[in-house]
Amino acid sequence: MPSTVRLDIPVLLPEAPDALDACVERLVKRLTGAPGLSQIHVAESPTGPQLCLHYDAKLLSPDEVRRKALQAGVEISRRFGHLVGWTQGVRHARHARSLEADLKAEPGLLEVGLDAAGAVRVEFDQNRITRDQLIKTLAGHGLTFSPSPSRPGLNTPQTTTPATTTIPGRRITPTMITPTEGFSAPTPN
Structure with missing residues (x-):
């Protein structure tokens, strides 16, 4: 009967945004077939996704299994980077698809x-492009x-006059609302 070691995926791949990331698949592939390891898969736990490694205790100790998994995670993390965040400059859904x-x-x-x-x-492949690039x-x-x-103008009251937007046949001037306006509680009668 094989023994099992479970390791949190964020420990093995700190930059991977989730268990569906391609780096998790790369980690499973890299460890599959390694001497002493019989099965590697992703398992859910109350603390989040984990890599579940089944191994032959006659060939490997739990520490050796952990070391193999951590080393593979380091090698993958050195090669593949992740940039997750927010951008300014996307105008609408079609523009986002075009930029993508x-x-x-x-x-x-x-x-x-x-x-x-x-x-x-x-x-991204860090052998081909850096985070700054x-x-x-x-x-x-x-x-x-x-x-x-948090982007400029988000959650901060505007202090300038709103711009007027012209659409053929229409003129639109946005209404200014400060964070406290429009959100008052009703007063009892």
């Missing part, structure tokens, strides 16, 4: 996800990267 397709064609970018709200997730590549496509969703 353009970015997928860039050298060294393996997976790209970009939505209309500006959320971005990029997996990737951020410059995003800028070359008109996107400003931020690791957090």
